Amino acid sequence: MGEENSSEEIMMDPRAYIIEERLRGVRRIIAVAGGKGGVGKSLIASSLALILKDTGMRTGLFDLDFTSPSTHLILGVRDLAPKEEKGLIPPDFLGMKYMTLVYFIGDSPLPLRGEGISNVILELFAITRWGELDFLILDIPPGISDTTLDIIKYIPQIRFLIITTGSILALTTAKKLIEIVRDETSMIGILENMRRESRGIERRIKSWGVDFLGSIPFDKDVENSLGNVQLLKKTEFWKALNRIVKEKFLNRI
Amino acid sequence: MHEWALAEAVIRAVQEKTEKDVWRRVKSIYVEVGELQQIDLDTFTDALNTIGNSIGDIKFVVRVKRAKFKCRRCGYSWSMKEVDLDEEIQEIVHFVPEALYSFFKCPECGSRDYNLMEGRGVWVKKIVLKK
Numbered sequence: 001m002g003e004e005n006s007s008e009e010i011m012m013d014p015r016a017y018i019i020e021e022r023l024r025g026v027r028r029i030i031a032v033a034g035g036k037g038g039v040g041k042s043l044i045a046s047s048l049a050l051i052l053k054d055t056g057m058r059t060g061l062f063d064l065d066f067t068s069p070s071t072h073l074i075l076g077v078r079d080l081a082p083k084e085e086k087g088l089i090p091p092d093f094l095g096m097k098y099m100t101l102v103y104f105i106g107d108s109p110l111p112l113r114g115e116g117i118s119n120v121i122l123e124l125f126a127i128t129r130w131g132e133l134d135f136l137i138l139d140i141p142p143g144i145s146d147t148t149l150d151i152i153k154y155i156p157q158i159r160f161l162i163i164t165t166g167s168i169l170a171l172t173t174a175k176k177l178i179e180i181v182r183d184e185t186s187m188i189g190i191l192e193n194m195r196r197e198s199r200g201i202e203r204r205i206k207s208w209g210v211d212f213l214g215s216i217p218f219d220k221d222v223e224n225s226l227g228n229v230q231l232l233k234k235t236e237f238w239k240a241l242n243r244i245v246k247e248k249f250l251n252r253i
Numbered sequence: 254m255h256e257w258a259l260a261e262a263v264i265r266a267v268q269e270k271t272e273k274d275v276w277r278r279v280k281s282i283y284v285e286v287g288e289l290q291q292i293d294l295d296t297f298t299d300a301l302n303t304i305g306n307s308i309g310d311i312k313f314v315v316r317v318k319r320a321k322f323k324c325r326r327c328g329y330s331w332s333m334k335e336v337d338l339d340e341e342i343q344e345i346v347h348f349v350p351e352a353l354y355s356f357f358k359c360p361e362c363g364s365r366d367y368n369l370m371e372g373r374g375v376w377v378k379k380i381v382l383k384k
Contacts, residue, residue, distance in 0.1 A: 005280060005381050012377040014259070014266035021265060066351075087258030088348070101352075104345045108355040111365050116351045119373070123349055127258040 015126035019154050022087075022125060025132040026060070028253055029155055030188065033181075034163040035173025037142045040193040041163050042070045043222065045139035047238060048161075050075075050229065051245045053096040057134040060090065060097035064151070065141045066120050067112055072102045076227035087127040094229060099128055117146040125154060143173065144180045152184045159253070161213075162190045166201050178210060188252050189213040191244065211252060214244040255348060256293055259375050260300035264308070266377055275382065281312040283379035287372040288320040288333050289350050291343060320372030322359075329361035333372070350374065 023029065032045035042065065049061035063071040071077075075093065081103050082088040090099040101110070101120065112120065130136060138158075140147045151158050160181045164174040174190065181187050189211030192201050196218050205212040216237055225231035232238055263284055268276055284301070286292045298315050305311040323330045336357055338346065345352045350373050354365050 006384060007379055007381040009379050010270070010377060012266055012270060014262040014375060014377050017266035017269050018258070018262035021261070084255055086261075087255060101349065104349050105352050105355040109365075110352065110355045112351060112354065113366075116354065120349060120351050123351075123374070126262050127255055127348070129258075 013122070015122040016154060019122075019125045022128060023130065023136070023155065023157075026130055026136045027134050029136045029138065029158050030253075031138045031140050031148075031151055031158055031160050032163060033140050033148060033160050033177060034142050034170065035144075035175070035177045036164075036167075036170045039142075039163050039165050039170050040216075041142065042139050043074055043237075044161075044163055044191065044193060044216075044241065045137050046071045046074045047232065047241050048245060048249075049096055049135070049137040050094065050233075051238075051242050052135050052137070053094070055246070055250075058132060059095075060099070060130050060133045060136040061093075061139070062090075062098075062124075062128075062136060063100040063102070063139045064121065064147050065139055066101050066117060067110055068141065069100055069102050071098075071139050072100050074226055074232075075229060077102075082128075085129070087129045088124075089129050089131075097130060097133065099124070114146045118150050121147065121150045121154070144177055148177070148180070152181075156185070158185055160185065160187045161249070162187065162210075163193050164190060164201070165194045166192060166197065171201065171204070175208065178208065187211075188249065192216065194218040213248040213252075214240070216240040216244070256297040257300045259292070260297055260304055263301060263375065263377055264304045267380060268308075270377075271380065277309060278382045278384075279309065279311055279380060280383045281314060281381040282377065283314045283316070283381075285316055285318045285376040285378045287318050287350070287374050287376075289336075289346060289353065289369065289372050290374060291347050292375070316378075318372045318376075321370040322367050323370050324359040324362060324364055324367040326364040326366050327359060327362040329359055330370075331360055335360050 034041045053059040063069045080091045090097040164170045191213045192215040195215040200215040219237040301313040320333045
């Protein structure tokens with residue numbers, strides 16, 4: 001009745017606005033990251049999630065390495081699918097909630113450029129309902145490219161656990177990642193994987209002013225345990241990580 | 254009911270974009286839905302109405318945006334008419350449109366390196382306010 005309307009032409013992607021709501025019930029979100037590929041991020045993310053679950057924490061694991069997912073191979077996940085209920089509810093795997101793009105694409109190759117990666121991140125965070133969790137562990141691809149920047153952008157409460165080996169190649173790139181994470185968000189610390197020499201990298205890491213959580217010795221039995229969690233839990237790798245999680249990691253979060 | 258999750262995102266986005274006093278004046282919201290994702294428009298509109306009407310008397314106008322693709326390798330452009338997917342793959346693309354790159358190649362040169370130019374996802378296009 002005599003009302004005039006005003007309208008605003010916009011082009012707004014609504015997905016980013018619902019992420020906070022989708023993660024409201026999640027107490028801590030941790031990205032397992034590294035500067036280089038092959039340092040064991042996915043193995044540590046998968047194992048960390050299971051160790052936290054075994055301590056009684058409500059835990060989720062989200063594989064954000066869309067082009068090279070591997071947590072399903074490490075854990076031996078088969079024949080699982082998310083439930084569709086006002087979005088997607090991640091299925092339970094060994095007592096934790098587990099989400100991966102592999103549910104949709106299987107082992108088909110998925111070539112993605114940056115914009116595609118950002119779209120998948122937004123889509124999955126916008127429609128996945130995690131419910132109540134103590135920990136959500138994110139396995140992310142290496143480096144300081146799209147996924148790293150997007151999770152920093154969309155998940156302000158994110159904290160990074162950085163994985164490196166003692167190799168100069170891994171350390172140099174880890175340092176770059178640390179600089180970005182320090183500037184933009186917060187870090188739990190750095191963990192050395194596949195240590196081969198008796199002297200680790202602790203002193204160097206500390207000289208960067210970063211918390212050093214510990215070293216996991218190289219364990220040749222890990223390869224044969226891939227796809228079998230029971231075997232994985234018997235490895236020296238698992239025992240070392242378990243110790244670090246309980247003695248160091250949980251004190252820093 | 255994945256449409257529900259997207260409808261929630263639309264409402265939340267408009268709420269966050271508008272000031273509290275402005276939100277009360279929202280009369281209608283125009284939403285554009287990309288053809289590629291094959292959103293069920295009835296379910297989506299029902300979800301928008303259910304969530305929206307719990308907040309205020311808002312009219313939702315939902316339109317479909319045709320999908321357009323262009324190959325980065327050979328430059329060929331195409332529409333959804335040339336995207337022939339079986340039902341199972343359609344369901345996957347419904348949830349994650351980028352999954353198309355796993356299952357569909359450029360009809361001209363066979364490359365998977367192509368751009369989705371238009372018609373992806375859900376967009377809030379216009380907000381009309383009562384004076």
